[in-house]
Amino acid sequence: xxxxxxxxxxxVEELAALPGIGNKSAQRLAFHLINMPEDKVKxxxxxxxxxxxxxxxxSECYTLTDQEICPVCANEKRDHAxxxxxxxxxxxxxxxxxxxxxxxxxxxxxxxxxxxxxxPGEIKIKELVERCAREDVHEVILxxxxxxxxxxxxxxxxxxxxxxxxxxxxxxxxVPVGGDLEYIDEVTLGRALDGRVEL
Amino acid sequence: xxxxxxxxxxxVEELAALPGIGNKSAQRLAFHLINMPEDKVKxxxxxxxxxxxxxxxxSECYTLTDQEICPVCANEKRDHAxxxxxxxxxxxxxxxxxxxxxxxxxxxxxxxxxxxxxxPGEIKIKELVERCAREDVHEVILxxxxxxxxxxxxxxxxxxxxxxxxxxxxxxxxVPVGGDLEYIDEVTLGRALDGRVEL
Numbered sequence: 001x002x003x004x005x006x007x008x009x010x011x012v013e014e015l016a017a018l019p020g021i022g023n024k025s026a027q028r029l030a031f032h033l034i035n036m037p038e039d040k041v042k043x044x045x046x047x048x049x050x051x052x053x054x055x056x057x058x059s060e061c062y063t064l065t066d067q068e069i070c071p072v073c074a075n076e077k078r079d080h081a082x083x084x085x086x087x088x089x090x091x092x093x094x095x096x097x098x099x100x101x102x103x104x105x106x107x108x109x110x111x112x113x114x115x116x117x118x119x120p121g122e123i124k125i126k127e128l129v130e131r132c133a134r135e136d137v138h139e140v141i142l143x144x145x146x147x148x149x150x151x152x153x154x155x156x157x158x159x160x161x162x163x164x165x166x167x168x169x170x171x172x173x174x175v176p177v178g179g180d181l182e183y184i185d186e187v188t189l190g191r192a193l194d195g196r197v198e199l
Numbered sequence: 200x201x202x203x204x205x206x207x208x209x210x211v212e213e214l215a216a217l218p219g220i221g222n223k224s225a226q227r228l229a230f231h232l233i234n235m236p237e238d239k240v241k242x243x244x245x246x247x248x249x250x251x252x253x254x255x256x257x258s259e260c261y262t263l264t265d266q267e268i269c270p271v272c273a274n275e276k277r278d279h280a281x282x283x284x285x286x287x288x289x290x291x292x293x294x295x296x297x298x299x300x301x302x303x304x305x306x307x308x309x310x311x312x313x314x315x316x317x318x319p320g321e322i323k324i325k326e327l328v329e330r331c332a333r334e335d336v337h338e339v340i341l342x343x344x345x346x347x348x349x350x351x352x353x354x355x356x357x358x359x360x361x362x363x364x365x366x367x368x369x370x371x372x373x374v375p376v377g378g379d380l381e382y383i384d385e386v387t388l389g390r391a392l393d394g395r396v397e398l
Contacts, residue, residue, distance in 0.1 A: 004292060005265035007250040014246045019231050020224050027289055032218050033247055034254050034263060035308075041251045044213050045244035048232055051210040052240045055233050064233060066204035090226055093203060109234075 062124045063107045064089045072104055079103045081138040087111050111149035112156055129160055139167040146173050261323045262306045263288045271303055278302045280337040286310050310348035328359055338366040345372050
């Protein structure tokens with residue numbers, strides 16, 4: 001599109017390459033950025049650069065943090081013998097928000113997905129196995145997503161860890177709280193039935 | 200939220216302040232940026248800074264361009280006696296895509312909206328009036344949006360320019376091509392009736 005200047009076109013292109021940003025939103029964003037005061041634009045680009053430069057993996061659980069050891073792993077009061085395995089840092093944050101989990105985490109940074117070429121070697125599975133061998137771990141809770149990739153990853157990890165005598169569990173799958181049965185898919189309903197508990 | 204490191208929180212905050220980006224998308228974008236290769240992040244921030252530094256208003260029509268005079272205004276073959284008034288550069292681009300307009304433009308950079316404190320002085324109306332006085336203009340086509348703000352702006356400009364003997368027109372309002380009458384609001388249907396043309 002030669003309707004805009006080269007600088008605008010290049011910016012639209014870069015923005016449209018980000019996830020969840022289509023061509024129209026990219027145009028809208030580009031014009032917003034150009035119309036923003038100079039100091040605000042500087043602050044935004046600096047914030048991006050700072051985050052990129054300072055955020056790294058926690059050396060224990062591989063979550064993204066700006067310290068050598070993340071606050072959860074550094075917390076002595078947490079139960080370090082229970083590890084919850086999640087796909088990414090956002091999932092960790094989601095569980096932390098519940099305030100119900102007292103153990104520590106292990107962040108895989110993805111899930112096994114042969115369709116897009118992500119094998120077990122691409123995510124932090126080896127690191128988890130090594131961590132379980134090195135530390136005194138009682139339970140590994142698999143909290144990967146309830147998707148095909150998440151389930152595959154959970155199965156794979158379970159097969160690796162069980163022979164070592166570690167208790168491996170999977171978070172429950174079922175009807176979400178507040179969910180209307182009528183609108184819930186059959187697979188979820190089937191899982192909810194299979195996982196029914198005594199009252 | 201103290202679940203992420205300070206750098207991540209700051210980045211999420213900055214991104215969530217952009218238009219059309221909510222808190223969840225901002226988190227997703229932030230993690231994407233942090234996981235992006237260093238050189239790609241540098242290229243993105245550089246592109247933003249470049250666009251901000253190099254893009255300015257065309258001294259004729261006030262569209263955003265990286266030259267003193269935008270390509271449309273610089274084009275000798277365009278009809279410089281016909282000016283289409285649009286709200287922003289994206290609207291200009293939309294009309295350029297049709298390939299049907301041979302005149303030049305005037306970009307207001309907004310519309311009159313007392314609700315959010317935008318008066319006639321905040322947008323490029325004075326510049327349009329001066330331009331019409333300075334140049335030999337035969338027709339001004341008002342192509343502001345068909346919204347309350349766009350209509351108000353069109354009315355306001357029309358009242359300013361008509362006394363100077365300039366022909367002021369408004370783009371047609373009616374049923375969009377491919378639109379199903381059943382789903383179109385009453386105001387649009389009324390306009391389509393008022394604006395009916397002889398076949």
